[in-house]
Amino acid sequence: MALCAEADIADPGSRGFVLQIGEAFFHGFVVKKDGEIAGWVDRCPHAGFPIAMELDRYLTPDGSLIMCGWHGAVFEPLSGTCVGGPCAGGKLTPWPVEAGGGIIRTA
Template sequence: MTRDGSDNPARPPAGVALCALADLADPGSKGFRFRQDSKMFAGFVVRVGAEIRGYVDSCPHAGWPLAAWDDRYLTREGDLILCGGHAALFRPLDGVCIAGPCADERLTQWPVAVVDGQVVTT
């Protein structure tokens, strides 16, 4: 399986509406899970101002999901993505790890865009 999940049949195709932009706090984050048969795809989106980014929900160091609680991908300050497993920190707009055991690695992008007020897969 590829790291970005592109060969995962549970990964949603382009054009799937994930949520309304208005439902995503600024800064904020929201996770999504998709299942097809025995396969699952997990991703999340983050919002910082007018910028939206999507990432595969998998720590580059350990492979486990990042959020310890639903939709809680950001630090309390909302300025960084936090891995709940070992407290690695990632910049929200490029996914680069700036602290922790995966320093200089990056989260895998999951392409998303805002179309007519909806966050959608691309």
């Protein structure tokens, strides 16, 4: 399933997605950094809240890390590993995404 054009996400940058699957909704986000992309389920492993408090605001102001807006946990954008905050050592749940032909897709 196509999500967006690769050019729609800045580098570094992020974008959230809500997909309807039957009657359920899936919340995920894609991060682009150094030309690579990674997809994550939009839930912090610390308390289960969504990462972003504002639409598409998943990264720190300098774009170097993913930051949970609720409790300040910070994560490596491409590995999902928590490197600081209340869930240090934890990981975000991956969401399989890929880029090809200028389009970002998920399975």
